[in-house]
Amino acid sequence: MANDLYTRLVYARAWPVLGRLAYYALKLLGAEIPRSVPVGPGFELAHGGFGVVVHSKSIIGARVKIYPGVTLGRADIYRPAQQSRFEGIVIEEEVILCPGAKVLCKEGVLRVGRGTVVAANAVLLESTGENEIWAGLPAVRVGSRPT
DSSP states (O other): OHHHHHHHHHHHTTSTTTHHHHHHHHHHTTEEOOTTSOBOTTOEEGGGGTTEEEOTTEEEOTTOEEOTTOEEEESOTTSOGGGOEEEEEEEOTTOEEOTTOEEEESEEEEEEOTTOEEOTTOEEOSOOOTTEEEEETTEEEEEEOOO
């Protein structure tokens, strides 16, 4: 039942009037997903997604599952935003971002391919293919996900 509440709040962020309230309610519950971030159908913020932080230039596809402690953001935060060459992060369909995973982009657009799994506490710094499994610090491809 609680996961339903979190999911409803994620989708409610897009509502014209109550969207801002939904955004702040999610933030109070520990998940920072800006209103500018589109989220596809079938999204799941597992276990409430406490500690999830998503950059405003992210796109989240359909049937994506994000666990607590996940970050999608810039890898060059030491630079002022106007000097960054970061353009965004695209999480394609059916991706699983395990607890503590970090997806960080320094320049351009980083894409996490359809069906990819980013393992717990992995730090992904490059785009992936489809149905791959990435783990480690920095993350490397360690296998393929059965299709």
